[in-house]
Amino acid sequence: xxxxxxxxxxxxxxxxxxxxxxxxxxxxxxxxxxxxxxxxxxxxxxxxxxxxxxxxxxxxxxxxxxxxxxxxxxxxxxxxxxxxxxxxxxxxxxxxxxxxxxxxxxxxxxxxxxxxxxxxxxxxxxxx
Numbered sequence: 001x002x003x004x005x006x007x008x009x010x011x012x013x014x015x016x017x018x019x020x021x022x023x024x025x026x027x028x029x030x031x032x033x034x035x036x037x038x039x040x041x042x043x044x045x046x047x048x049x050x051x052x053x054x055x056x057x058x059x060x061x062x063x064x065x066x067x068x069x070x071x072x073x074x075x076x077x078x079x080x081x082x083x084x085x086x087x088x089x090x091x092x093x094x095x096x097x098x099x100x101x102x103x104x105x106x107x108x109x110x111x112x113x114x115x116x117x118x119x120x121x122x123x124x125x126x127x128x
Contacts, residue, residue, distance in 0.1 A: 006032060006040065009083060016053035039077035040084060047085035050103055058108030059101045062086070062117050072121075076100075079124040082107050 010028050014020065020027065029035055031046030042050065050057070064072045076084070082104030088096050100117060102108045114120040 009040070013050055013053045013055060016055070017049065040080065040082060041077065042083055042085040044085075044087075046083075047087070047101060050083065050085075055103055056105065057101050057103050058105065059099050060108065060111060060117065062098045062100050064098065072118075075121045078126050079121050080107065 006028060007024065010024065010031060013031075014024075014027065022030070031043060031049055033039065033041040033043050033046075076086070080102075082102060084103065085101040086098065087101065088098055090096050102111070111117055111120040114123060
Protein backbone atom coordinates (compact mmCIF):
# COMPACT_ATOMS: atom_id res chain seq x y z
CA UNK A 1 0.00 0.00 0.00
CA UNK A 2 1.32 3.46 -0.74
CA UNK A 3 0.43 7.09 -0.20
CA UNK A 4 -1.32 7.09 -3.60
CA UNK A 5 -3.96 4.68 -2.26
CA UNK A 6 -4.98 6.95 0.60
CA UNK A 7 -4.95 9.98 -1.70
CA UNK A 8 -7.07 8.29 -4.40
CA UNK A 9 -9.61 7.04 -1.83
CA UNK A 10 -9.84 10.54 -0.31
CA UNK A 11 -10.36 12.14 -3.74
CA UNK A 12 -13.11 9.63 -4.61
CA UNK A 13 -14.99 10.31 -1.36
CA UNK A 14 -14.52 14.09 -1.69
CA UNK A 15 -16.16 13.87 -5.12
CA UNK A 16 -19.33 12.62 -3.38
CA UNK A 17 -19.46 15.55 -0.93
CA UNK A 18 -20.24 19.24 -1.29
CA UNK A 19 -17.12 21.27 -1.98
CA UNK A 20 -14.64 21.87 0.79
CA UNK A 21 -12.35 24.83 1.36
CA UNK A 22 -9.61 22.59 2.76
CA UNK A 23 -6.65 21.32 0.75
CA UNK A 24 -6.37 17.64 -0.09
CA UNK A 25 -3.45 17.29 2.32
CA UNK A 26 -5.50 18.84 5.15
CA UNK A 27 -8.43 16.53 4.43
CA UNK A 28 -6.09 13.50 4.45
CA UNK A 29 -4.68 14.64 7.78
CA UNK A 30 -8.18 15.10 9.24
CA UNK A 31 -9.80 11.93 7.88
CA UNK A 32 -7.13 9.32 8.56
CA UNK A 33 -5.89 8.34 11.99
CA UNK A 34 -2.29 8.49 10.79
CA UNK A 35 -0.76 10.23 7.81
CA UNK A 36 1.52 7.27 7.15
CA UNK A 37 0.48 5.02 4.31
CA UNK A 38 0.67 1.96 6.58
CA UNK A 39 -2.96 1.99 7.71
CA UNK A 40 -6.39 2.79 6.29
CA UNK A 41 -7.92 3.39 9.72
CA UNK A 42 -10.26 6.36 9.70
CA UNK A 43 -10.54 9.06 12.35
CA UNK A 44 -14.01 9.90 13.67
CA UNK A 45 -14.08 12.84 11.22
CA UNK A 46 -13.15 10.55 8.32
CA UNK A 47 -15.80 8.02 9.28
CA UNK A 48 -18.39 10.80 9.38
CA UNK A 49 -17.28 12.05 5.96
CA UNK A 50 -17.58 8.54 4.49
CA UNK A 51 -21.08 8.18 5.93
CA UNK A 52 -22.11 11.65 4.66
CA UNK A 53 -20.88 10.59 1.22
CA UNK A 54 -23.15 7.53 1.62
CA UNK A 55 -20.31 5.08 1.13
CA UNK A 56 -21.60 1.58 1.85
CA UNK A 57 -20.29 0.07 5.08
CA UNK A 58 -20.61 -3.04 7.19
CA UNK A 59 -20.49 -2.91 10.97
CA UNK A 60 -19.29 -5.96 12.87
CA UNK A 61 -18.97 -6.35 16.65
CA UNK A 62 -15.47 -6.94 17.98
CA UNK A 63 -14.08 -8.11 21.29
CA UNK A 64 -10.55 -7.21 22.31
CA UNK A 65 -8.97 -7.91 25.62
CA UNK A 66 -7.00 -4.96 26.96
CA UNK A 67 -3.70 -6.85 27.03
CA UNK A 68 -4.05 -7.61 23.28
CA UNK A 69 -5.11 -4.11 22.19
CA UNK A 70 -1.78 -2.97 20.70
CA UNK A 71 -1.25 -6.23 18.80
CA UNK A 72 -4.81 -6.03 17.50
CA UNK A 73 -4.37 -2.44 16.25
CA UNK A 74 -1.04 -3.33 14.62
CA UNK A 75 -2.58 -6.38 12.91
CA UNK A 76 -5.48 -4.29 11.61
CA UNK A 77 -3.05 -1.69 10.28
CA UNK A 78 -1.05 -4.27 8.37
CA UNK A 79 -3.79 -6.64 7.25
CA UNK A 80 -7.04 -4.74 6.58
CA UNK A 81 -6.78 -3.37 3.05
CA UNK A 82 -9.85 -1.13 3.05
CA UNK A 83 -10.89 1.98 4.97
CA UNK A 84 -12.18 1.05 8.42
CA UNK A 85 -13.23 2.69 11.66
CA UNK A 86 -13.12 1.24 15.18
CA UNK A 87 -15.70 2.65 17.58
CA UNK A 88 -17.78 2.09 20.68
CA UNK A 89 -21.56 2.05 20.77
CA UNK A 90 -24.26 1.52 23.38
CA UNK A 91 -26.96 -1.10 22.89
CA UNK A 92 -30.56 -1.02 24.13
CA UNK A 93 -29.57 -2.14 27.62
CA UNK A 94 -27.04 0.74 27.83
CA UNK A 95 -24.15 -1.71 27.65
CA UNK A 96 -21.16 -0.52 25.62
CA UNK A 97 -19.69 -2.66 22.87
CA UNK A 98 -16.91 -2.20 20.33
CA UNK A 99 -17.37 -2.49 16.59
CA UNK A 100 -15.43 -2.19 13.39
CA UNK A 101 -17.01 -0.43 10.44
CA UNK A 102 -15.61 -1.75 7.15
CA UNK A 103 -15.97 0.15 3.90
CA UNK A 104 -15.55 -2.92 1.68
CA UNK A 105 -18.19 -5.59 1.19
CA UNK A 106 -15.78 -8.38 0.17
CA UNK A 107 -13.64 -8.01 3.28
CA UNK A 108 -16.75 -7.80 5.48
CA UNK A 109 -18.17 -11.01 4.00
CA UNK A 110 -14.89 -12.89 4.37
CA UNK A 111 -14.51 -11.65 7.94
CA UNK A 112 -18.06 -12.81 8.70
CA UNK A 113 -17.33 -16.23 7.18
CA UNK A 114 -14.29 -16.60 9.43
CA UNK A 115 -16.59 -15.98 12.40
CA UNK A 116 -14.72 -13.10 13.99
CA UNK A 117 -12.09 -10.50 13.24
CA UNK A 118 -9.35 -12.35 15.12
CA UNK A 119 -9.70 -15.50 12.98
CA UNK A 120 -9.72 -13.34 9.85
CA UNK A 121 -6.57 -11.46 10.90
CA UNK A 122 -4.82 -14.72 11.83
CA UNK A 123 -5.54 -16.08 8.34
CA UNK A 124 -3.70 -13.26 6.57
CA UNK A 125 0.01 -13.61 6.04
CA UNK A 126 1.98 -10.38 5.70
CA UNK A 127 5.20 -10.20 3.73
CA UNK A 128 8.09 -8.90 5.74
